[in-house]
Amino acid sequence: MKQYSFVGIIIAIYLMVYLKFPSLFYESVLETYSILLRVIPILALVFVFIFLFNLFIKPDKIRMHFGQQAGTRGWIFSIVAGILCVGPVYVWYPLLSDLREKGMRTSFLSTFLYNRSIKLPLIPIMMHYFGFTYTLIFTLYIIIASVVVGYITELIVDDTLNS
């Protein structure tokens, strides 16, 4: 039941907004509907992935590619996967949770999430506003920072978990 507490709070806020600001309520409901239309197909795909991963990929495979022994290959996989995955970051949480249970390193998880900030289809728009050089340098620093963020997150989280 714990998973329903957050949505319960938000529904209560919506009810208060409905009583005080009905137009904001309707606008928000329409926005929710619009976001859900875009998110649900991706979320469905993520759940299909989870099903297939559970069916065909054993934890030792995950540990080999994303575990402690993965090395440079694990970093590259996390960076590339983070850049290539589409949709809002939160739709990927269930799959990442599943992979983590099967042995994915904390650092790779964090690195993957950081690289979700690079949106390949949006790069031309960023170039339009800020120029080619800015976009290139900004993107390169994001990739470098993703490794730093991954390392530090693992250092803190795993140390806390071990202690």
Add this chain to the structure above:
Amino acid sequence: MINLENSARKTLTSINQSFPVLFGVVMAISLLKSAVPESLYSTIFTGNIFIDSLVGSFIGSVAAGNPITSYVIGGELLSEGVSLVAVTAFMLSWVTVGIFNLPAEMDILGTKFALTRNIICFIVTFFVAILTVTTLGFIGEL
């Protein structure tokens, strides 16, 4: 066959655990997007490069929505004289730090992981913003 059943059960458990939280996040983001006009962002900056970087990171962390919106607002902020460091910090924290995603991230990936990751991302935002602008200056692109 047993494996198929196990996989289906695990997937259904995953849907049951994560969908309500994700639905709450979508509702929260929708309310924020509807309640806060984009024009509000430009009124908060002060003109001081360091304070504006902090303000940019903070607003980007709290804001939610498509990254395109952050590029458009970032472009507007630049044309209004806000520093490129602050705009970069704003755009980066928009996509790397997620206050509105935090309940879902904490619930699904763990509280310690979610809080640690978001705090680190917030701090790293400053360094990436400063390094990006410094590098642009160094190669003569500013």
